[in-house]
Amino acid sequence: MTAHTETAHTWSRQLGGALVIVKKNALLYYLRPPVLIFGVLFPVFFFLAFKMGRPVPAESIVPGMVAMALWFTASAVGPLVTPWERRARTYERLIATPVSLRAIIGGDVVSGLIFGGCLSIVPVLLGLLLTDATIVRPGLLAAGIVLGALSFATLGVLLAAPPASSPSNIMLLSNLVRLPLLFVSGIFVPIAQMPGWARWVAPISPLSYAGGLIRGGFGQAGYFAPWLSVLMLVVFTAVFFLAACRFHRRWRARGL
Protein backbone atom coordinates (compact mmCIF):
# COMPACT_ATOMS: atom_id res chain seq x y z
CA MET A 1 0.00 0.00 0.00
CA THR A 2 1.47 3.38 -0.99
CA ALA A 3 1.63 6.21 1.50
CA HIS A 4 -1.17 8.05 -0.35
CA THR A 5 -3.46 5.03 -0.37
CA GLU A 6 -2.78 4.43 3.30
CA THR A 7 -3.58 8.05 4.14
CA ALA A 8 -6.78 7.89 2.10
CA HIS A 9 -7.74 4.65 3.85
CA THR A 10 -7.13 6.16 7.30
CA TRP A 11 -9.18 9.27 6.44
CA SER A 12 -11.98 7.17 5.06
CA ARG A 13 -11.99 4.99 8.22
CA GLN A 14 -12.02 8.03 10.49
CA LEU A 15 -14.75 9.71 8.46
CA GLY A 16 -16.79 6.52 8.68
CA GLY A 17 -16.20 6.47 12.44
CA ALA A 18 -17.34 10.09 12.77
CA LEU A 19 -20.56 9.29 10.88
CA VAL A 20 -21.23 6.35 13.23
CA ILE A 21 -20.84 8.80 16.13
CA VAL A 22 -23.35 11.14 14.45
CA LYS A 23 -25.85 8.30 14.10
CA LYS A 24 -25.35 7.24 17.72
CA ASN A 25 -25.81 10.81 18.97
CA ALA A 26 -28.98 11.25 16.90
CA LEU A 27 -30.43 8.03 18.33
CA LEU A 28 -29.43 8.77 21.90
CA TYR A 29 -29.33 12.48 22.54
CA TYR A 30 -31.55 14.52 20.22
CA LEU A 31 -34.64 13.89 22.31
CA ARG A 32 -33.04 14.18 25.75
CA PRO A 33 -34.86 16.65 28.04
CA PRO A 34 -31.83 18.96 28.53
CA VAL A 35 -31.43 19.28 24.74
CA LEU A 36 -35.11 20.04 24.27
CA ILE A 37 -35.26 22.46 27.21
CA PHE A 38 -32.07 24.40 26.50
CA GLY A 39 -32.21 23.98 22.73
CA VAL A 40 -35.89 24.46 21.89
CA LEU A 41 -37.87 25.92 24.80
CA PHE A 42 -35.25 28.50 25.78
CA PRO A 43 -35.29 30.38 22.45
CA VAL A 44 -39.08 30.26 22.25
CA PHE A 45 -39.46 31.91 25.65
CA PHE A 46 -36.70 34.40 24.95
CA PHE A 47 -38.51 35.36 21.76
CA LEU A 48 -41.83 35.76 23.53
CA ALA A 49 -40.23 37.82 26.29
CA PHE A 50 -38.62 40.04 23.68
CA LYS A 51 -41.71 40.47 21.47
CA MET A 52 -44.48 40.90 24.05
CA GLY A 53 -45.51 44.50 24.41
CA ARG A 54 -42.93 45.94 22.02
CA PRO A 55 -44.16 47.99 19.09
CA VAL A 56 -41.84 46.42 16.51
CA PRO A 57 -43.00 44.85 13.24
CA ALA A 58 -43.01 41.07 13.55
CA GLU A 59 -41.01 40.55 10.34
CA SER A 60 -38.12 42.66 11.66
CA ILE A 61 -37.46 40.24 14.50
CA VAL A 62 -37.60 37.07 12.38
CA PRO A 63 -33.82 37.04 11.61
CA GLY A 64 -33.04 37.49 15.30
CA MET A 65 -35.40 34.66 16.17
CA VAL A 66 -33.77 32.36 13.62
CA ALA A 67 -30.26 33.24 14.83
CA MET A 68 -31.21 32.76 18.48
CA ALA A 69 -32.87 29.39 17.80
CA LEU A 70 -29.78 28.30 15.87
CA TRP A 71 -27.50 29.48 18.70
CA PHE A 72 -29.31 27.44 21.33
CA THR A 73 -30.07 24.31 19.30
CA ALA A 74 -26.69 23.84 17.63
CA SER A 75 -24.77 24.37 20.86
CA ALA A 76 -27.09 22.19 22.98
CA VAL A 77 -25.96 18.74 21.79
CA GLY A 78 -22.21 18.98 22.47
CA PRO A 79 -22.41 19.87 26.19
CA LEU A 80 -24.64 16.87 26.76
CA VAL A 81 -22.88 14.04 24.91
CA THR A 82 -19.48 13.70 26.60
CA PRO A 83 -20.64 14.32 30.21
CA TRP A 84 -23.52 11.90 29.69
CA GLU A 85 -21.21 9.24 28.28
CA ARG A 86 -18.77 9.78 31.12
CA ARG A 87 -21.52 9.28 33.66
CA ALA A 88 -22.88 6.21 31.86
CA ARG A 89 -19.29 4.91 31.61
CA THR A 90 -19.62 4.35 27.88
CA TYR A 91 -17.00 7.00 27.13
CA GLU A 92 -14.13 4.65 28.02
CA ARG A 93 -15.30 2.08 25.48
CA LEU A 94 -15.69 4.76 22.85
CA ILE A 95 -12.17 6.13 23.19
CA ALA A 96 -10.72 2.60 23.18
CA THR A 97 -12.05 1.95 19.67
CA PRO A 98 -9.88 2.58 16.62
CA VAL A 99 -11.74 5.85 16.02
CA SER A 100 -9.54 8.84 16.85
CA LEU A 101 -10.54 11.41 19.44
CA ARG A 102 -10.58 13.98 16.64
CA ALA A 103 -13.11 11.89 14.68
CA ILE A 104 -15.26 11.46 17.80
CA ILE A 105 -15.22 15.23 18.37
CA GLY A 106 -15.93 15.78 14.67
CA GLY A 107 -18.93 13.46 14.94
CA ASP A 108 -20.21 15.38 17.96
CA VAL A 109 -19.84 18.67 16.05
CA VAL A 110 -21.74 17.34 13.04
CA SER A 111 -24.48 16.10 15.39
CA GLY A 112 -24.95 19.65 16.68
CA LEU A 113 -24.74 21.07 13.16
CA ILE A 114 -27.51 18.79 11.88
CA PHE A 115 -29.70 19.32 14.95
CA GLY A 116 -29.35 23.11 14.83
CA GLY A 117 -29.57 23.34 11.06
CA CYS A 118 -32.72 21.24 10.84
CA LEU A 119 -34.50 22.92 13.75
CA SER A 120 -33.71 26.41 12.43
CA ILE A 121 -36.01 25.63 9.50
CA VAL A 122 -38.94 25.90 11.93
CA PRO A 123 -38.52 29.62 12.81
CA VAL A 124 -37.69 30.38 9.15
CA LEU A 125 -40.96 28.79 8.01
CA LEU A 126 -42.95 30.40 10.83
CA GLY A 127 -41.47 33.76 9.91
CA LEU A 128 -42.35 33.33 6.25
CA LEU A 129 -45.87 32.04 6.93
CA LEU A 130 -46.96 34.26 9.81
CA THR A 131 -45.20 37.55 9.06
CA ASP A 132 -44.33 39.69 6.03
CA ALA A 133 -40.71 38.56 6.16
CA THR A 134 -39.22 37.38 2.86
CA ILE A 135 -35.94 35.77 1.92
CA VAL A 136 -34.08 38.24 -0.26
CA ARG A 137 -30.61 36.65 -0.41
CA PRO A 138 -30.94 32.89 0.13
CA GLY A 139 -27.19 32.37 -0.20
CA LEU A 140 -26.48 34.60 2.79
CA LEU A 141 -29.25 32.93 4.82
CA ALA A 142 -27.89 29.47 4.02
CA ALA A 143 -24.32 30.54 4.80
CA GLY A 144 -25.47 32.07 8.10
CA ILE A 145 -27.35 28.96 9.13
CA VAL A 146 -24.73 26.40 8.06
CA LEU A 147 -21.61 28.24 9.22
CA GLY A 148 -23.38 29.51 12.31
CA ALA A 149 -24.54 26.03 13.26
CA LEU A 150 -21.05 24.68 12.65
CA SER A 151 -19.31 27.21 14.87
CA PHE A 152 -21.99 27.02 17.60
CA ALA A 153 -21.88 23.21 17.60
CA THR A 154 -18.08 23.32 17.88
CA LEU A 155 -18.35 25.74 20.80
CA GLY A 156 -20.79 23.32 22.44
CA VAL A 157 -18.33 20.44 22.09
CA LEU A 158 -15.52 22.60 23.48
CA LEU A 159 -17.65 23.42 26.53
CA ALA A 160 -18.13 19.67 27.12
CA ALA A 161 -14.39 19.10 27.64
CA PRO A 162 -14.02 19.86 31.38
CA PRO A 163 -14.45 16.73 33.49
CA ALA A 164 -17.72 16.96 35.41
CA SER A 165 -19.44 14.52 37.71
CA SER A 166 -22.82 15.46 36.30
CA PRO A 167 -24.04 16.61 32.87
CA SER A 168 -26.00 19.39 34.56
CA ASN A 169 -22.72 21.05 35.64
CA ILE A 170 -21.67 21.28 32.00
CA MET A 171 -25.10 22.57 30.96
CA LEU A 172 -24.69 25.26 33.61
CA LEU A 173 -21.25 26.17 32.29
CA SER A 174 -22.54 26.27 28.72
CA ASN A 175 -25.36 28.64 29.71
CA LEU A 176 -22.89 30.85 31.55
CA VAL A 177 -21.14 31.27 28.20
CA ARG A 178 -24.12 31.25 25.85
CA LEU A 179 -26.43 33.70 27.65
CA PRO A 180 -24.02 36.66 28.01
CA LEU A 181 -22.92 36.26 24.39
CA LEU A 182 -26.56 36.26 23.29
CA PHE A 183 -27.06 39.77 24.68
CA VAL A 184 -24.01 41.32 23.01
CA SER A 185 -24.54 39.79 19.57
CA GLY A 186 -27.15 42.13 18.16
CA ILE A 187 -30.01 39.64 18.38
CA PHE A 188 -32.45 41.77 20.35
CA VAL A 189 -31.00 45.18 19.44
CA PRO A 190 -28.94 45.69 16.24
CA ILE A 191 -25.24 46.02 17.02
CA ALA A 192 -25.16 49.53 15.57
CA GLN A 193 -27.72 50.66 18.17
CA MET A 194 -26.02 49.00 21.13
CA PRO A 195 -23.95 51.01 23.68
CA GLY A 196 -20.29 51.58 22.87
CA TRP A 197 -18.90 48.93 25.22
CA ALA A 198 -21.27 46.32 23.75
CA ARG A 199 -20.15 47.19 20.21
CA TRP A 200 -16.60 46.44 21.33
CA VAL A 201 -17.60 43.09 22.76
CA ALA A 202 -19.83 42.01 19.86
CA PRO A 203 -16.95 40.90 17.58
CA ILE A 204 -15.86 38.18 20.05
CA SER A 205 -19.17 36.36 19.62
CA PRO A 206 -19.70 34.04 16.64
CA LEU A 207 -23.42 34.76 16.99
CA SER A 208 -22.80 38.38 15.88
CA TYR A 209 -21.51 37.17 12.51
CA ALA A 210 -24.10 34.42 11.97
CA GLY A 211 -26.85 36.86 12.99
CA GLY A 212 -25.51 39.40 10.48
CA LEU A 213 -25.56 36.87 7.63
CA ILE A 214 -29.09 35.77 8.53
CA ARG A 215 -30.22 39.41 8.65
CA GLY A 216 -28.69 39.84 5.21
CA GLY A 217 -30.62 36.80 4.00
CA PHE A 218 -33.87 38.50 5.02
CA GLY A 219 -32.82 41.73 3.31
CA GLN A 220 -31.78 43.59 6.47
CA ALA A 221 -28.46 45.32 6.88
CA GLY A 222 -25.81 43.41 8.84
CA TYR A 223 -23.22 45.14 11.02
CA PHE A 224 -20.28 43.29 9.48
CA ALA A 225 -19.58 42.77 5.78
CA PRO A 226 -20.77 39.31 4.65
CA TRP A 227 -17.26 38.20 3.61
CA LEU A 228 -15.92 39.13 7.05
CA SER A 229 -18.75 37.23 8.75
CA VAL A 230 -18.04 34.10 6.68
CA LEU A 231 -14.33 34.36 7.40
CA MET A 232 -14.84 34.91 11.12
CA LEU A 233 -17.24 31.96 11.43
CA VAL A 234 -14.67 29.72 9.72
CA VAL A 235 -11.97 31.03 12.06
CA PHE A 236 -14.18 30.53 15.16
CA THR A 237 -14.95 26.97 14.05
CA ALA A 238 -11.28 26.14 13.50
CA VAL A 239 -10.18 27.67 16.82
CA PHE A 240 -12.99 26.02 18.80
CA PHE A 241 -12.28 22.65 17.15
CA LEU A 242 -8.55 22.73 17.84
CA ALA A 243 -9.19 23.85 21.42
CA ALA A 244 -11.82 21.11 21.84
CA CYS A 245 -9.34 18.46 20.61
CA ARG A 246 -6.68 19.75 22.97
CA PHE A 247 -8.86 19.93 26.08
CA HIS A 248 -10.75 16.71 25.43
CA ARG A 249 -7.39 14.94 25.04
CA ARG A 250 -6.06 16.51 28.24
CA TRP A 251 -9.11 15.66 30.31
CA ARG A 252 -10.28 12.45 28.65
CA ALA A 253 -9.12 10.21 31.47
CA ARG A 254 -10.61 12.33 34.24
CA GLY A 255 -13.72 10.99 35.83
CA LEU A 256 -13.53 7.55 34.22
Next chain:
Amino acid sequence: MTNVIEVHGLTKRYGQVLAVDGVDFAVREGEVFGFLGPNGAGKTTTVRLLTGVLAPTAGTARIQDHDIRTEPLLSRAHLGIVPEEANVYVDLSVWQNVMLMAQLHGVPRRQRVQEGDRLLDALGLADRKRHKARTLSKGLRQRLMLCAALVTNPQILFLDEPTSGLDVHSARLIREIVRERNRAGLTVFLTTHNMDEADAMCSRVAIINQGRIAAIDTPDGLRGVIRSRQYTEVGFEGSPPATDDLASLPGVVQVAEHDGGARLYTEAPGRVAVEIVGRAQASGWQVVHLCTCKPSLEEVFVHLTADKPQEA
Protein backbone atom coordinates in the same frame (compact mmCIF):
# COMPACT_ATOMS: atom_id res chain seq x y z
CA MET B 1 5.73 -18.24 19.63
CA THR B 2 5.07 -14.64 18.58
CA ASN B 3 4.41 -11.99 21.21
CA VAL B 4 1.25 -10.00 20.43
CA ILE B 5 1.71 -7.64 23.37
CA GLU B 6 5.12 -6.44 24.52
CA VAL B 7 5.27 -4.05 27.44
CA HIS B 8 8.47 -2.14 28.17
CA GLY B 9 8.92 -0.03 31.30
CA LEU B 10 5.29 1.07 31.22
CA THR B 11 4.74 3.73 33.86
CA LYS B 12 1.78 5.83 34.91
CA ARG B 13 2.07 8.50 37.55
CA TYR B 14 -0.76 10.56 39.03
CA GLY B 15 0.96 13.41 40.84
CA GLN B 16 2.97 11.76 43.59
CA VAL B 17 1.26 8.38 43.16
CA LEU B 18 2.98 5.83 40.98
CA ALA B 19 0.08 3.66 39.78
CA VAL B 20 2.13 1.55 37.37
CA ASP B 21 5.85 1.41 38.00
CA GLY B 22 7.89 0.43 34.94
CA VAL B 23 6.27 -2.91 34.23
CA ASP B 24 7.66 -5.28 31.61
CA PHE B 25 5.92 -8.37 30.29
CA ALA B 26 4.87 -10.03 27.07
CA VAL B 27 1.73 -11.85 26.01
CA ARG B 28 2.09 -14.64 23.48
CA GLU B 29 -0.19 -15.19 20.54
CA GLY B 30 -3.08 -17.52 21.33
CA GLU B 31 -2.63 -17.70 25.10
CA VAL B 32 -4.99 -16.75 27.91
CA PHE B 33 -2.88 -14.38 29.98
CA GLY B 34 -4.13 -13.77 33.50
CA PHE B 35 -3.44 -10.44 35.19
CA LEU B 36 -3.97 -10.67 38.94
CA GLY B 37 -3.47 -8.22 41.75
CA PRO B 38 -5.12 -6.79 44.84
CA ASN B 39 -7.36 -3.72 44.58
CA GLY B 40 -5.32 -0.65 43.66
CA ALA B 41 -2.36 -2.72 42.44
CA GLY B 42 -2.43 -1.15 38.97
CA LYS B 43 -4.37 -3.76 36.98
CA THR B 44 -7.04 -1.52 35.52
CA THR B 45 -4.56 1.30 34.92
CA THR B 46 -2.35 -1.12 32.96
CA VAL B 47 -5.32 -2.25 30.87
CA ARG B 48 -6.33 1.38 30.25
CA LEU B 49 -2.79 2.17 29.14
CA LEU B 50 -2.73 -0.79 26.75
CA THR B 51 -6.16 0.00 25.29
CA GLY B 52 -5.33 3.67 24.68
CA VAL B 53 -7.66 5.16 27.27
CA LEU B 54 -4.73 6.60 29.23
CA ALA B 55 -1.40 7.91 28.00
CA PRO B 56 1.68 6.46 29.73
CA THR B 57 3.95 8.74 31.74
CA ALA B 58 6.96 6.71 30.60
CA GLY B 59 7.72 3.49 28.79
CA THR B 60 5.58 2.02 26.09
CA ALA B 61 3.97 -1.13 24.73
CA ARG B 62 3.65 -2.70 21.32
CA ILE B 63 0.42 -4.40 20.39
CA GLN B 64 0.71 -6.55 17.29
CA ASP B 65 3.89 -4.65 16.54
CA HIS B 66 2.24 -1.22 16.73
CA ASP B 67 3.48 1.20 19.36
CA ILE B 68 0.66 2.47 21.59
CA ARG B 69 2.26 5.93 21.72
CA THR B 70 3.13 6.49 18.08
CA GLU B 71 0.51 4.31 16.34
CA PRO B 72 -2.45 4.42 18.73
CA LEU B 73 -5.15 3.72 16.15
CA LEU B 74 -3.34 0.74 14.61
CA SER B 75 -2.48 -0.64 18.05
CA ARG B 76 -6.15 -0.82 19.01
CA ALA B 77 -7.50 -1.80 15.59
CA HIS B 78 -7.91 -5.45 16.53
CA LEU B 79 -8.76 -5.23 20.23
CA GLY B 80 -12.00 -6.33 21.83
CA ILE B 81 -12.68 -4.96 25.30
CA VAL B 82 -15.06 -6.14 27.98
CA PRO B 83 -14.75 -3.81 30.99
CA GLU B 84 -15.72 -4.89 34.49
CA GLU B 85 -18.80 -2.72 34.49
CA ALA B 86 -21.23 -3.66 31.73
CA ASN B 87 -21.44 -0.14 30.31
CA VAL B 88 -23.79 -0.78 27.44
CA TYR B 89 -25.84 2.02 25.86
CA VAL B 90 -28.99 1.41 27.85
CA ASP B 91 -31.23 3.38 25.50
CA LEU B 92 -30.13 1.43 22.44
CA SER B 93 -31.48 -2.00 21.64
CA VAL B 94 -29.34 -5.10 22.07
CA TRP B 95 -28.85 -5.26 18.30
CA GLN B 96 -27.99 -1.54 18.01
CA ASN B 97 -25.37 -1.94 20.74
CA VAL B 98 -23.71 -4.80 18.88
CA MET B 99 -23.85 -3.05 15.52
CA LEU B 100 -22.52 0.22 16.95
CA MET B 101 -19.33 -1.44 18.16
CA ALA B 102 -18.93 -3.33 14.85
CA GLN B 103 -19.36 -0.11 12.86
CA LEU B 104 -16.86 1.76 15.02
CA HIS B 105 -14.36 -0.98 14.17
CA GLY B 106 -15.20 -0.73 10.48
CA VAL B 107 -16.60 -4.27 10.14
CA PRO B 108 -18.33 -4.61 6.74
CA ARG B 109 -22.13 -4.70 6.85
CA ARG B 110 -22.66 -8.30 5.73
CA GLN B 111 -20.02 -9.64 8.09
CA ARG B 112 -21.29 -7.71 11.11
CA VAL B 113 -24.89 -8.79 10.55
CA GLN B 114 -23.97 -12.47 10.16
CA GLU B 115 -21.54 -12.50 13.06
CA GLY B 116 -23.89 -10.43 15.24
CA ASP B 117 -26.73 -12.86 14.72
CA ARG B 118 -24.48 -15.84 15.38
CA LEU B 119 -23.08 -14.36 18.60
CA LEU B 120 -26.47 -13.27 19.95
CA ASP B 121 -27.63 -16.82 19.41
CA ALA B 122 -24.55 -18.33 21.08
CA LEU B 123 -24.86 -16.02 24.07
CA GLY B 124 -28.57 -16.60 24.54
CA LEU B 125 -29.61 -13.08 23.55
CA ALA B 126 -31.35 -13.78 20.23
CA ASP B 127 -34.83 -13.39 21.69
CA ARG B 128 -33.82 -10.04 23.28
CA LYS B 129 -32.45 -8.62 20.03
CA ARG B 130 -34.98 -5.76 19.79
CA HIS B 131 -35.18 -5.07 23.52
CA LYS B 132 -33.60 -1.97 25.00
CA ALA B 133 -30.40 -2.80 26.87
CA ARG B 134 -31.82 -1.17 30.02
CA THR B 135 -34.24 -4.10 30.32
CA LEU B 136 -31.38 -6.62 30.65
CA SER B 137 -30.12 -8.06 33.93
CA LYS B 138 -26.47 -7.68 34.92
CA GLY B 139 -25.61 -11.11 33.56
CA LEU B 140 -27.30 -10.44 30.23
CA ARG B 141 -25.62 -7.03 29.93
CA GLN B 142 -22.24 -8.66 30.46
CA ARG B 143 -23.08 -11.18 27.74
CA LEU B 144 -24.03 -8.28 25.50
CA MET B 145 -20.67 -6.64 26.22
CA LEU B 146 -18.89 -9.83 25.20
CA CYS B 147 -21.02 -10.04 22.07
CA ALA B 148 -20.20 -6.40 21.15
CA ALA B 149 -16.49 -7.09 21.71
CA LEU B 150 -16.40 -10.31 19.69
CA VAL B 151 -18.45 -9.02 16.74
CA THR B 152 -15.45 -6.90 15.74
CA ASN B 153 -13.53 -10.15 15.22
CA PRO B 154 -10.69 -9.06 17.54
CA GLN B 155 -7.32 -10.74 17.65
CA ILE B 156 -6.81 -9.79 21.29
CA LEU B 157 -9.62 -9.71 23.84
CA PHE B 158 -9.28 -7.74 27.08
CA LEU B 159 -11.57 -9.05 29.79
CA ASP B 160 -11.73 -7.10 33.05
CA GLU B 161 -13.40 -9.16 35.77
CA PRO B 162 -15.78 -10.64 33.18
CA THR B 163 -17.71 -12.86 35.57
CA SER B 164 -17.62 -10.76 38.72
CA GLY B 165 -21.00 -10.80 40.44
CA LEU B 166 -22.71 -12.80 37.70
CA ASP B 167 -25.11 -15.70 38.05
CA VAL B 168 -23.57 -19.13 37.58
CA HIS B 169 -25.19 -19.68 34.19
CA SER B 170 -23.95 -16.39 32.69
CA ALA B 171 -20.46 -16.88 34.15
CA ARG B 172 -20.17 -20.39 32.71
CA LEU B 173 -21.49 -19.31 29.34
CA ILE B 174 -19.01 -16.44 29.13
CA ARG B 175 -16.11 -18.75 30.08
CA GLU B 176 -17.21 -21.31 27.50
CA ILE B 177 -17.41 -18.77 24.70
CA VAL B 178 -14.04 -17.28 25.62
CA ARG B 179 -12.44 -20.75 25.71
CA GLU B 180 -14.01 -21.60 22.35
CA ARG B 181 -12.67 -18.41 20.75
CA ASN B 182 -9.29 -18.97 22.37
CA ARG B 183 -9.11 -22.44 20.82
CA ALA B 184 -9.75 -20.73 17.48
CA GLY B 185 -6.69 -18.54 18.02
CA LEU B 186 -7.93 -15.52 20.00
CA THR B 187 -5.44 -14.15 22.52
CA VAL B 188 -7.10 -13.29 25.82
CA PHE B 189 -5.87 -10.81 28.45
CA LEU B 190 -7.88 -11.65 31.55
CA THR B 191 -7.95 -9.45 34.63
CA THR B 192 -9.61 -11.21 37.53
CA HIS B 193 -9.87 -11.63 41.28
CA ASN B 194 -11.24 -15.11 40.85
CA MET B 195 -8.32 -17.45 41.49
CA ASP B 196 -10.21 -20.56 40.41
CA GLU B 197 -11.11 -18.84 37.14
CA ALA B 198 -7.50 -17.79 36.57
CA ASP B 199 -6.26 -21.25 37.46
CA ALA B 200 -8.70 -22.96 35.13
CA MET B 201 -8.44 -20.60 32.17
CA CYS B 202 -4.99 -19.06 32.05
CA SER B 203 -1.93 -20.43 30.32
CA ARG B 204 0.22 -17.92 32.18
CA VAL B 205 -0.42 -15.51 35.00
CA ALA B 206 1.19 -12.22 35.98
CA ILE B 207 0.74 -10.93 39.52
CA ILE B 208 0.98 -7.19 39.94
CA ASN B 209 1.40 -5.57 43.32
CA GLN B 210 1.90 -1.89 44.14
CA GLY B 211 2.36 -1.13 40.46
CA ARG B 212 5.10 -3.70 39.91
CA ILE B 213 5.06 -7.19 38.48
CA ALA B 214 5.64 -9.58 41.39
CA ALA B 215 5.74 -12.79 39.33
CA ILE B 216 4.91 -14.20 35.92
CA ASP B 217 4.63 -17.90 35.21
CA THR B 218 2.18 -20.69 34.49
CA PRO B 219 -0.21 -21.34 37.38
CA ASP B 220 1.72 -24.55 38.10
CA GLY B 221 5.02 -22.76 37.92
CA LEU B 222 3.80 -20.11 40.36
CA ARG B 223 2.70 -22.75 42.81
CA GLY B 224 6.21 -24.19 42.65
CA VAL B 225 7.73 -20.77 43.34
CA ILE B 226 6.74 -20.82 46.98
CA ARG B 227 8.25 -24.19 47.85
CA SER B 228 7.72 -23.71 51.58
CA ARG B 229 3.92 -23.68 51.03
CA GLN B 230 3.94 -27.14 49.42
CA TYR B 231 2.63 -29.80 51.73
CA THR B 232 1.93 -33.47 52.30
CA GLU B 233 -1.58 -34.21 53.46
CA VAL B 234 -2.22 -37.29 55.56
CA GLY B 235 -5.36 -38.81 57.07
CA PHE B 236 -5.48 -41.41 59.84
CA GLU B 237 -7.95 -43.98 61.02
CA GLY B 238 -8.69 -43.54 64.70
CA SER B 239 -6.84 -40.93 66.71
CA PRO B 240 -4.02 -39.20 64.85
CA PRO B 241 -0.46 -39.20 66.21
CA ALA B 242 0.73 -36.25 68.27
CA THR B 243 1.59 -33.10 66.33
CA ASP B 244 5.11 -33.17 67.75
CA ASP B 245 5.65 -36.65 66.25
CA LEU B 246 4.64 -35.37 62.83
CA ALA B 247 6.71 -32.20 63.22
CA SER B 248 9.77 -34.28 64.01
CA LEU B 249 9.74 -35.91 60.58
CA PRO B 250 12.72 -34.79 58.47
CA GLY B 251 11.97 -31.81 56.20
CA VAL B 252 8.72 -30.76 57.89
CA VAL B 253 8.64 -27.03 58.64
CA GLN B 254 5.11 -26.71 59.94
CA VAL B 255 2.18 -28.93 60.86
CA ALA B 256 -1.48 -27.90 60.63
CA GLU B 257 -4.50 -29.96 61.58
CA HIS B 258 -6.77 -30.57 58.65
CA ASP B 259 -10.02 -32.49 58.39
CA GLY B 260 -9.14 -35.10 61.02
CA GLY B 261 -5.61 -35.47 59.65
CA ALA B 262 -2.75 -33.08 59.11
CA ARG B 263 -0.98 -30.94 56.56
CA LEU B 264 2.78 -31.13 56.79
CA TYR B 265 4.32 -28.12 55.09
CA THR B 266 7.67 -28.86 53.48
CA GLU B 267 9.88 -28.05 50.54
CA ALA B 268 10.02 -31.78 49.68
CA PRO B 269 6.50 -33.24 49.93
CA GLY B 270 7.52 -36.54 48.23
CA ARG B 271 10.30 -37.23 50.72
CA VAL B 272 8.00 -36.43 53.65
CA ALA B 273 5.40 -38.85 52.24
CA VAL B 274 8.03 -41.62 52.23
CA GLU B 275 8.99 -40.71 55.82
CA ILE B 276 5.32 -40.94 56.90
CA VAL B 277 4.98 -44.41 55.37
CA GLY B 278 8.16 -45.55 57.14
CA ARG B 279 7.07 -44.09 60.50
CA ALA B 280 3.56 -45.53 60.09
CA GLN B 281 4.97 -49.03 59.65
CA ALA B 282 7.24 -48.60 62.63
CA SER B 283 4.73 -46.96 64.96
CA GLY B 284 1.49 -48.62 63.84
CA TRP B 285 -0.21 -45.51 62.51
CA GLN B 286 -3.26 -46.37 60.38
CA VAL B 287 -2.85 -44.18 57.32
CA VAL B 288 -6.01 -43.95 55.18
CA HIS B 289 -5.10 -41.03 52.98
CA LEU B 290 -1.80 -39.62 51.79
CA CYS B 291 -1.08 -37.09 49.06
CA THR B 292 1.42 -34.44 48.07
CA CYS B 293 0.02 -31.03 47.19
CA LYS B 294 1.15 -27.70 45.83
CA PRO B 295 -0.34 -24.49 47.23
CA SER B 296 -3.42 -23.10 45.55
CA LEU B 297 -3.05 -20.11 43.28
CA GLU B 298 -4.83 -18.14 45.95
CA GLU B 299 -2.14 -19.02 48.48
CA VAL B 300 0.54 -18.00 45.99
CA PHE B 301 -1.31 -14.74 45.38
CA VAL B 302 -1.60 -13.98 49.09
CA HIS B 303 2.05 -14.87 49.62
CA LEU B 304 3.25 -12.62 46.80
CA THR B 305 1.01 -9.67 47.52
CA ALA B 306 1.13 -9.63 51.33
CA ASP B 307 2.69 -6.55 52.90
CA LYS B 308 6.17 -7.50 53.92
CA PRO B 309 8.83 -5.53 55.79
CA GLN B 310 11.54 -4.24 53.48
CA GLU B 311 14.47 -6.61 53.34
CA ALA B 312 17.87 -5.16 53.93
